Amino acid sequence: MSQPPTPGSPVLPVPPKIVKRLSGIVGETHVITDPDRLLVYESDGLTAYRVTPRAVVLPASTDEVARVVEILHAEGIEVVPRGAGTGLSGGALATENGVVVGMARMNRILEIDPENRLARLQPGVVNAHLTEATRPHGLYYAPDPSSQSTCTLGGNVAENSGGPHCLKYGVTSRYVTGLTVVLAGGRVVQLGGAGGARHASLDLVGLFVGSEGCFGIATEIEVRLLPLAQGVRTLLGIFETMEDAGRAVTAIMASGLMPAAIEIVDQATIRALEASVFAAGYPVDAGAALVVEFDGTEAGLDADADRAEKCCLAEGAREVQRATEPEHRAALWTARKKAFGAMGRIAPDLLVQDATVPRTKLPEVLVRIAQIGESYDIKIANVFHAGDGNLHPNLLFDRQNASELERVEHASKEIMKLCVEVGGTITGEHGVGIDKRDYMPLVHNETELEMLRSVKELFDPDGLFNPGKVLPSRAAPGSESPAGMTS
Amino acid sequence: MTLGSATPLSDVVSAEALEPASGGSARLALGREPDAYVSPGSVQEVVEVLEWARATSSAVLPVGTGAHVGDRRAERPYVALSTARMTGIEIYEPADLTLTAKAGTGLAELGGMTGEHRQWLPFDPMDAAKRTLGGLAAAGVTGPLWAGYGHVRNHVLGMTVVCGDGRALRLGGRVVKNVAGFDLIKPMVGSRGRLAVITAVTVRLFPVPTLDRVLVLEAADLASLVPTARAVATAPTLPASIVLSLSTGAASFLVRLHGADETVDADQRMLEAHAGVSFAAKEGTEAEALLAATRDAGADAEVLLYASTLPSQLGALLDSIQGALRGVDCVVVADVAEGCARVAFSGAGYSDAVLEMCAGVEALGGTVAVHRCPIDASPAALSTPLSPDAHEIGEGVKRIFDPSGVLL
Numbered sequence: 001m002s003q004p005p006t007p008g009s010p011v012l013p014v015p016p017k018i019v020k021r022l023s024g025i026v027g028e029t030h031v032i033t034d035p036d037r038l039l040v041y042e043s044d045g046l047t048a049y050r051v052t053p054r055a056v057v058l059p060a061s062t063d064e065v066a067r068v069v070e071i072l073h074a075e076g077i078e079v080v081p082r083g084a085g086t087g088l089s090g091g092a093l094a095t096e097n098g099v100v101v102g103m104a105r106m107n108r109i110l111e112i113d114p115e116n117r118l119a120r121l122q123p124g125v126v127n128a129h130l131t132e133a134t135r136p137h138g139l140y141y142a143p144d145p146s147s148q149s150t151c152t153l154g155g156n157v158a159e160n161s162g163g164p165h166c167l168k169y170g171v172t173s174r175y176v177t178g179l180t181v182v183l184a185g186g187r188v189v190q191l192g193g194a195g196g197a198r199h200a201s202l203d204l205v206g207l208f209v210g211s212e213g214c215f216g217i218a219t220e221i222e223v224r225l226l227p228l229a230q231g232v233r234t235l236l237g238i239f240e241t242m243e244d245a246g247r248a249v250t251a252i253m254a255s256g257l258m259p260a261a262i263e264i265v266d267q268a269t270i271r272a273l274e275a276s277v278f279a280a281g282y283p284v285d286a287g288a289a290l291v292v293e294f295d296g297t298e299a300g301l302d303a304d305a306d307r308a309e310k311c312c313l314a315e316g317a318r319e320v321q322r323a324t325e326p327e328h329r330a331a332l333w334t335a336r337k338k339a340f341g342a343m344g345r346i347a348p349d350l351l352v353q354d355a356t357v358p359r360t361k362l363p364e365v366l367v368r369i370a371q372i373g374e375s376y377d378i379k380i381a382n383v384f385h386a387g388d389g390n391l392h393p394n395l396l397f398d399r400q401n402a403s404e405l406e407r408v409e410h411a412s413k414e415i416m417k418l419c420v421e422v423g424g425t426i427t428g429e430h431g432v433g434i435d436k437r438d439y440m441p442l443v444h445n446e447t448e449l450e451m452l453r454s455v456k457e458l459f460d461p462d463g464l465f466n467p468g469k470v471l472p473s474r475a476a477p478g479s480e481s482p483a484g485m486t487s
Numbered sequence: 488m489t490l491g492s493a494t495p496l497s498d499v500v501s502a503e504a505l506e507p508a509s510g511g512s513a514r515l516a517l518g519r520e521p522d523a524y525v526s527p528g529s530v531q532e533v534v535e536v537l538e539w540a541r542a543t544s545s546a547v548l549p550v551g552t553g554a555h556v557g558d559r560r561a562e563r564p565y566v567a568l569s570t571a572r573m574t575g576i577e578i579y580e581p582a583d584l585t586l587t588a589k590a591g592t593g594l595a596e597l598g599g600m601t602g603e604h605r606q607w608l609p610f611d612p613m614d615a616a617k618r619t620l621g622g623l624a625a626a627g628v629t630g631p632l633w634a635g636y637g638h639v640r641n642h643v644l645g646m647t648v649v650c651g652d653g654r655a656l657r658l659g660g661r662v663v664k665n666v667a668g669f670d671l672i673k674p675m676v677g678s679r680g681r682l683a684v685i686t687a688v689t690v691r692l693f694p695v696p697t698l699d700r701v702l703v704l705e706a707a708d709l710a711s712l713v714p715t716a717r718a719v720a721t722a723p724t725l726p727a728s729i730v731l732s733l734s735t736g737a738a739s740f741l742v743r744l745h746g747a748d749e750t751v752d753a754d755q756r757m758l759e760a761h762a763g764v765s766f767a768a769k770e771g772t773e774a775e776a777l778l779a780a781t782r783d784a785g786a787d788a789e790v791l792l793y794a795s796t797l798p799s800q801l802g803a804l805l806d807s808i809q810g811a812l813r814g815v816d817c818v819v820v821a822d823v824a825e826g827c828a829r830v831a832f833s834g835a836g837y838s839d840a841v842l843e844m845c846a847g848v849e850a851l852g853g854t855v856a857v858h859r860c861p862i863d864a865s866p867a868a869l870s871t872p873l874s875p876d877a878h879e880i881g882e883g884v885k886r887i888f889d890p891s892g893v894l895l
Contacts, residue, residue, distance in 0.1 A: 113799075116797045116798050116799050173641070189876040190876065195797040201878075202881045206640060206676075210669065230723065256695070258693070296746070300748075300753070358585065358661060359582065388664045423662070424661075427666050428662065430666070448656050470669070
């Protein structure tokens with residue numbers, strides 16, 4: 001974690017005349033200044049960080065967003081865009097001088113175009129709702145973050161979100177074909193759009209996706225849809241150890257198979273899940289469980305599943321089950337996706353790490369993460385996208401315990417350093433936000449960071465969109481250690 | 488003006504770097520020939536060349552094979568910087584399904600290496616066998632296999648580049664998911680050397696499918712194949728590629744299916760039932776020859792352009808193209824799933840035809856991008872202009888990577 005902002009920061013109220021102007025645009029009820037109601041917006045999914053915004057504005061259209069941003073930027077007030085607030089890196093954390101601009105009211109699907117397999121929607125549309133709406137057309141939206149029942153497409157665009165099935169289908173940026181964005185000062189700009197000349201211009205849509213609210217606000221999103229898979233096969237491999245499960249992942253991927261998803265759940269997570277309302281029949285005495293899924297044309301799926309089963313057994317699986325009933329498959333996935341929630345049974349707080357490593361390094365890295373946990377006396381539960389090498393060690397703690405919090409910070413940093421050392425990166429899908437901002441020098445030198453700052457300045461010359469996120473402060477001249485790397 | 492007259496290029500690079508590279512200047516039709524060729528052997532030599540160019544107010548055009556840089560015009564002396572001497576695989580761990588190679592490494596060479604492990608790069612742009620990995624990333628042209636596998640830009644995981652002012656950068660990394668900072672790889676892929684010189688690329692690989700079958704339907708004209716093509720494109724499956732092709736007066740429709748034998752059989756049956764047709768199925772060398780002929784049709788043509796619109800308007804798009812080019816012996820290869828057609832032809836008097844095509848395609852809400860045309864016309868003047876916003880932001884990105892405008 002980066003150094004948390006001071007909790008309970010004093011609120012600097014937005015001057016009444018500005019509140020009045022904002023209310024004139026979005027309506028009085030959609031400008032929140034009441035300190036009690038502002039508490040809802042003091043953090044996102046990374047609850048260790050809390051800052052109360054000066055106000056929250058909830059516009060309903062691109063035009064309203066543009067006019068709100070124009071007013072706030074003219075007054076030098078920072079704008080923090082916010083989707084559903086499910087982000088795990090503090091990307092939607094308010095700033096002390098900032099006003100949160102929430103997308104909750106911009107939740108309409110504007111068009112579904114089955115002929116071209118496209119949808120156009122507002123950023124507040126919930127990820128899973130898009131697939132529900134397109135399913136009658138035989139289509140769906142592929143990226144499926146674990147929070148998909150709550151998280152929004154706008155947040156997915158900001159974070160370039162992934163999900164279990166991104167192993168086969170790729171992350172958000174592969175599916176976003178066009179954007180309407182509100183940039184600094186309220187300028188409305190169209191980027192891309194299906195049917196446009198991708199052969200002629202720079203990929204500005206791809207640049208905007210994953211910019212974590214630092215460039216502007218996406219107010220309309222055009223996405224590509226895929227045809228629903230004809231069939232699906234879901235396997236549950238039961239292993240005595242995480243290392244065995246890790247080797248099975250490598251074996252499956254090296255065998256030429258292309259699973260839709262491969263997920264690992266470790267023993268600590270299994271026990272938390274099976275004690276919760278999300279219990280799905282994962283054996284509590286297993287060292288690790290592997291969920292492997294194949295989808296596509298019905299014919300051939302059984303053969304793929306057979307080959308994956310052999311890989312698991314060859315690497316020491318004590319048993320491989322098949323979820324033959326849709327209800328069983330749904331239960332396995334619900335449990336997997338709700339695992340973070342079930343962690344509450346173990347500790348009141350958790351920090352979800354998101355480093356990614358080359359897949360072949362998984363067995364080694366999992367052992368070393370366990371050792372890091374032991375050395376700092378921090379309980380770590382693992383549940384992650386094994387096929388992508390995208391780890392999610394959950395560091396469990398109680399933030400009221402200052403010593404424990406400090407040990408979590410050290411352990412977290414060591415895990416990131418470890419993952420970078422083996423050829424990985426600090427975040428695979430959750431984003432940098434404020435959480436990993438100060439660890440950016442682990443993966444970027446100062447020249448590269450300066451390049452990122454320049455791109456931020458191109459879109460946001462006055463630094464008023466989501467300041468303090470992603471980019472660490474410039475290193476002091478002559479400084480040997482990069483910013484944020486002191487311990 | 489003599490290029491770099493105060494400080495000759497030979498002062499900053501090795502003699503070997505100044506030896507003409509074989510085949511490295513195949514099609515540098517930019518309005519003027521390069522004033523010099525240089526083939527750096529290392530990232531440091533690329534840095535030296537770019538710093539020299541900035542100091543001497545010279546321009547640099549990065550090229551892989553040099554076959555695909557005819558989209559701009561050189562108004563001043565320039566050096567063609569070839570990556571031909573920067574070759575070789577740096578990291579290849581088959582179990583990770585990722586590979587890092589220097590930019591000048593040929594796709595054919597990579598294919599040989601990865602094929603030993605039954606892995607491949609699922610891209611099939613025109614001239615694929617002659618392209619380099621750096622050139623592929625710079626061009627960002629995937630080919631019709633994007634339908635089943637996604638675009639090049641989705642599978643470039645990392646790059647090392649040297650910016651126009653000599654700054655060397657690493658973008659991305661070696662892992663398949665990475666959001667540590669803004670995604671600078673996306674604008675770099677497809678920038679065609681305007682932002683930086685790409686010196687190495689890391690890509691995601693895929694398992695070679697058990698079976699690669701091509702379904703074929705032939706006809707006397709494209710228009711009669713469009714309904715079948717659209718039926719396949721909207722069928723409830725995801726073929727690897729869907730292509731309509733017109734070459735030497737013959738029209739054909741090709742659907743490529745990948746997977747296990749029983750999967751491909753089932754997909755073929757379903758598509759035939761859905762479209763109400765019966766395909767001829769080709770596999771092995773016969774299929775490979777057919778695919779290569781379609782992929783590379785028009786590769787040597789004087790005019791090369793891409794026309795795009797929504798996939799549902801494919802018929803109207805093809806009508807616009809063929810209407811504007813009536814009487815011209817042209818190659819049209821349409822990616823049915825993307826609604827994009829590659830058009831190639833040779834001969835004089837093309838400007839009016841291209842402008843007529845632009846007007847027709849733009850009336851459909853689409854765009855035309857000219858990638859290559861003879862030197863007496865400007866590709867930019869014949870292409871659909873970018874929106875002012877996209878142009879302004881794009882120029883801003885260009886200034887960040889290449890503040891002195893060294894790169895053409």
